[in-house]
Amino acid sequence: MDNFFAKFTGAFVFVFVLDQIIKSFFLNGFDWNSSCISLNFTLNKGVAFSMFAFLGAYLKYIQVALIGGVLAYIFYKRETLHEYALALGLLMGGGISNLLDRFLHGGVVDYVYWHCGFDFAIFNFADVMIDLGVLLILIHSFKKDKNKENVKTLS
Numbered sequence: 001m002d003n004f005f006a007k008f009t010g011a012f013v014f015v016f017v018l019d020q021i022i023k024s025f026f027l028n029g030f031d032w033n034s035s036c037i038s039l040n041f042t043l044n045k046g047v048a049f050s051m052f053a054f055l056g057a058y059l060k061y062i063q064v065a066l067i068g069g070v071l072a073y074i075f076y077k078r079e080t081l082h083e084y085a086l087a088l089g090l091l092m093g094g095g096i097s098n099l100l101d102r103f104l105h106g107g108v109v110d111y112v113y114w115h116c117g118f119d120f121a122i123f124n125f126a127d128v129m130i131d132l133g134v135l136l137i138l139i140h141s142f143k144k145d146k147n148k149e150n151v152k153t154l155s
Contacts, residue, residue, distance in 0.1 A: 093129060
């Protein structure tokens with residue numbers, strides 16, 4: 001197995017499985033509160049900040065199409081998978097885990113609520129991994145662009 005595929009698959013499986021395990025605790029009644037953070041089960045029928053909740057059941061099919069499009073693109077453009085394997089694994093693991101929630105529970109299982117100093121959206125582990133994947137892609141892209149500039153300058 002190629003190294004890039006192992007990175008992608010490893011990150012995907014790690015995020016997907018760990019996220020589903022964590023969510024099972026909250027689905028089984030786990031609850032914890034402090035002065036800054038609460039860990040409480042919430043079902044989010046929208047996306048970030050509950051946007052697009054008005055789409056109801058259609059939202060999950062829109063997300064299937066989006067995730068399917070991204071997967072088709074990264075496997076069609078193999079160099080993208082080679083370059084961003086870890087980041088794409090994190091992103092897809094979190095995205096598909098949240099998508100599975102929509103089919104099993106009617107919405108995404110969220111549970112981390114920050115309320116220290118300001119109220120923040122309720123989120124989950126998959127959301128954090130999606131954000132981390134996007135951040136890794138951005139950092140890699142900026143470094144790649146910077147390297148291209150340096151090569152042009154030296155020429």
